[in-house]
Amino acid sequence: MGIITNQSTKNIVIIAIAFAFGAVNTLVFYPIFLSANQYGLVVFLLASSNLLMPLIGFGVNQTIIKFFSAYDNPGEQRTFLSSIIWMPLLVALVVGGIGFVFYHSITEALSEKNPVIGSYVWVIFFVAVATSYFEVFYAWTRVQLQTVYGNMLKEIFPRLFLFLLLLSIYFLDLSFEMFVWLLVGGYYLRLLVMILIAHHYYPISIQFRLPRNIKTVISYAVYILLAGSAGSLILDIDKFMIPQQQVIAQTAFYAVAIFAATVVEVPFRALSQILNPIVAKAINNSDWKEVAVLYKKSALNLFIVAGLFFLLVNINMGHLYELIPDPSYQTGIWVVLMISFAKLFSMIFGCGTAIITNAPFYKISLFFSIAMAFSVILLNSLWIPRFGIHGAAWATLAVVVFFTIVKIGYLFYQLKITPFSINMLKVALLILFMTGVGLSIDIEGHPLVLIFLNSLIISLVYGLAVYVLRLSDSLARLGNRLIR
Numbered sequence: 001m002g003i004i005t006n007q008s009t010k011n012i013v014i015i016a017i018a019f020a021f022g023a024v025n026t027l028v029f030y031p032i033f034l035s036a037n038q039y040g041l042v043v044f045l046l047a048s049s050n051l052l053m054p055l056i057g058f059g060v061n062q063t064i065i066k067f068f069s070a071y072d073n074p075g076e077q078r079t080f081l082s083s084i085i086w087m088p089l090l091v092a093l094v095v096g097g098i099g100f101v102f103y104h105s106i107t108e109a110l111s112e113k114n115p116v117i118g119s120y121v122w123v124i125f126f127v128a129v130a131t132s133y134f135e136v137f138y139a140w141t142r143v144q145l146q147t148v149y150g151n152m153l154k155e156i157f158p159r160l161f162l163f164l165l166l167l168s169i170y171f172l173d174l175s176f177e178m179f180v181w182l183l184v185g186g187y188y189l190r191l192l193v194m195i196l197i198a199h200h201y202y203p204i205s206i207q208f209r210l211p212r213n214i215k216t217v218i219s220y221a222v223y224i225l226l227a228g229s230a231g232s233l234i235l236d237i238d239k240f241m242i243p244q245q246q247v248i249a250q251t252a253f254y255a256v257a258i259f260a261a262t263v264v265e266v267p268f269r270a271l272s273q274i275l276n277p278i279v280a281k282a283i284n285n286s287d288w289k290e291v292a293v294l295y296k297k298s299a300l301n302l303f304i305v306a307g308l309f310f311l312l313v314n315i316n317m318g319h320l321y322e323l324i325p326d327p328s329y330q331t332g333i334w335v336v337l338m339i340s341f342a343k344l345f346s347m348i349f350g351c352g353t354a355i356i357t358n359a360p361f362y363k364i365s366l367f368f369s370i371a372m373a374f375s376v377i378l379l380n381s382l383w384i385p386r387f388g389i390h391g392a393a394w395a396t397l398a399v400v401v402f403f404t405i406v407k408i409g410y411l412f413y414q415l416k417i418t419p420f421s422i423n424m425l426k427v428a429l430l431i432l433f434m435t436g437v438g439l440s441i442d443i444e445g446h447p448l449v450l451i452f453l454n455s456l457i458i459s460l461v462y463g464l465a466v467y468v469l470r471l472s473d474s475l476a477r478l479g480n481r482l483i484r
Contacts, residue, residue, distance in 0.1 A: 010148050012270040012305075018155035019263055021163050026259045029166040031324050036249035038176055041116055042183075043255040044248065047239035048110075049127035056095060057132035058087045059224030061139035066358050067217055068143040069281040082207040084217065085136060092129050099125055114248040123184055130187035137191075137198040144201045147274050153190050153197075155269075161186040223362065227369040237373070238392040241380050249328075254389040257332030260320065261339035263313050267305035268347060271298060272354065279354040291355060292417040299350030299419030300427070301472055306347040307431040311458050313340050315438035319447040319454075331389065338393040342400040344431075349404050350419045352411055361414060368407060375399045423471045430465055434458065 030039045063084060071077045099106065103121070111118035138150040165182055168174040174182075198204065211217060239258070242251045275298060282290040314337055321330045356365050376399045383391025412418050438458065443450060470476055 010151075012267060014148065014151050015155050015266045015270050018159050019266065021156065021159035022259060025159060025162050025166060026256055027320060027323055029163070030252070031256075031326050031329065033166050033169045034176070036252045036326070036328070037114075037116060039255070040243065040248035040251035041114075041120065042180075043239055043251050044117065044243050045120055045123045045180075046127065048124045049131060051237070051240060052095070052124060052128035053131045053135075054225060056088055056092050056128050057135055057225070058091050059221040059227075060084055060087050061135040062224045062357060063217060063221045064136070064139040065143055065277050065280050066220060066362075067211075067213075069277070070284045071211075076211060078205055079207055079209050080211040080217070081140065081202070082205050083210050083214070084221075085204075087221065088129075088132050088136060092132070096125060096129075114243050116248065117243070120180055123180060126184050127187050130184075130191045134187075134191045134194050137194045140198040140204075141201050142274070143277050145274065145277065146201050149197050150194060151270070153194050157190050157193075158186065161190075220362070223366050224357065227357075227366045237377055238380055238384075238396065241377075241384060242389065242392060250389055253329050253332045254335060254392065256324070256329050257335035257389070257393075258339060260313055260317065260336045261343060264306050264309045264340045264343035265346075266309055267302050271302060272351070275351050276354045276358075279351050280358040283355070283358045288415065292415070295350050295352060295355060295411075295417050296419055296421060297350075297474060299348055299352075300421055300424055301474055302347040302350055303344075303424055304427050304466055304472055304475060306344050307427055308459065308462050310340055310344045310431060311434055311438060311462060312455055314435065315458060316451045316454050319450050322447040335389055335393040338390075338397045342397045345401050346404050348419055348424065349407060352407055352419065355411060355415075356407070359414075364410065368403060372399055372403050375402075426469060427466075427471055430462070434462060 030042075034042070064081065067080060068077055071080060107118045107121045110121055134154070138154060141147065141150050162183070165174070165179055165186075168182075169176075169179060195204070239251055239254065242254055275294065279291065279294055282288075282294065317333055317336050321333060324330075353365075356362060356368075376395050379395035379398060380392055383395055385391075387394065408419065438454070466472065467476060
């Protein structure tokens with residue numbers, strides 16, 4: 001677990017820095033430098049590109065993680081990598097051609113409720129292509145167990161670039177149209193840097209040979225493509241559907257709430273970067289005992305660390321909204337609680353998703369993804385018109401909780417392994433107790449001062465409780481190292 005602890009700790013720091021920039025962008029710069037309609041448009045365009053990205057990526061990033069460690073020698077590994085990186089380009093050419101032919105019809109359909117969307121539909125495709133290939137070359141480094149630099153580009157770079165662009169609107173009088181053009185250019189700059197890093201760790205070579213198991217590889221890629229497309233619907237379909245049924249400014253209010261709630265999944269995003277290829281390697285070696293250990297440890301440690309972020313977000317949420325000049329954004333405060341709880345609940349599944357997508361029964365992931373996507377689309381279509389952004393939050397919460405329980409049951413059925421432990425129950429009680437106490441205390445003062453004091457007290461009390469009660473051996477060892 002040494003390399004997991006080492007790189008996941010670094011990744012948590014990286015993502016924390018990224019979220020700091022994201023907080024400034026989301027809570028301060030966006031509401032000040034862009035109108036709610038412009039902000040909502042940016043959120044819609046990026047969310048729509050995320051929906052298209054899995055199709056263009058063709059599941060190549062996860063396919064690299066699944067199969068790289070399964071090859072016996074470097075020659076086969078090199079042939080595999082050099083052949084598979086062409087797939088997203090072929091898909092992009094097909095999708096781009098279809099989009100070009102039907103561009104007018106697509107534009108009319110997307111901009112029916114909010115005409116401002118029509119001038120920027122092209123952004124969706126070009127950002128999706130850049131993001132797809134970024135994930136491919138990031139997976140290229142992850143199978144070398146090198147995640148830190150790629151994670152910096154994935155998490156910090158886009159938020160820092162946005163930070164500078166938003167400042168340019170104020171200091172350089174940058175037009176919104178130029179802002180969008182430069183935003184797209186930033187994604188391609190990030191891709192170029194990622195390609196150079198990938199080449200450094202494992203030189204990119206051009207070969208015109210196919211791996212011996214090309215049929216198996218393509219079959220797996222197709223399943224991951226379908227599962228990934230359905231999975232992206234779960235993450236971003238709400239931000240896509242809200243502008244189709246509400247004024248686009250509501251998307252901005254929802255995006256602020258989602259950003260705050262997403263902080264809870266920081267530990268998962270950090271741990272999964274290094275844990276996914278390690279789980280794949282253990283499964284390829286048929287080391288199911290190691291898989292069970294990784295499953296239980298990751299679930300407990302993720303739940304503990306995510307619990308801290310859950311407390312920090314929800315106890316400080318009222319003060320955070322006081323920092324936003326426009327009071328209309330405060331309509332999303334209940335969205336934060338619902339989505340952050342959904343994120344926290346999903347942590348109890350640990351590395352279960354990595355186990356399913358790399359196991360021989362990986363095809364079930366397609367069923368889960370389609371079922372979740374169908375459920376969230378159905379609930380959004382029913383609840384967004386009636387409850388607005390709160391309906392979208394309820395839909396996400398219901399789907400995440402239900403299917404997390406179903407997936408846990410499925411892994412127990414297949415492998416007789418479970419993420420649960422008595423310490424997980426203790427952690428849940430600790431989070432519940434501290435949430436109740438924190439929300440019941442109301443102190444007057446400047447929001448920034450109160451946020452700092454609350455965060456300091458919560459972190460100390462929660463961290464001390466986890467350490468004294470020995471709720472996690474891995475975190476206790478990390479705590480001892482920090483103390484020394």
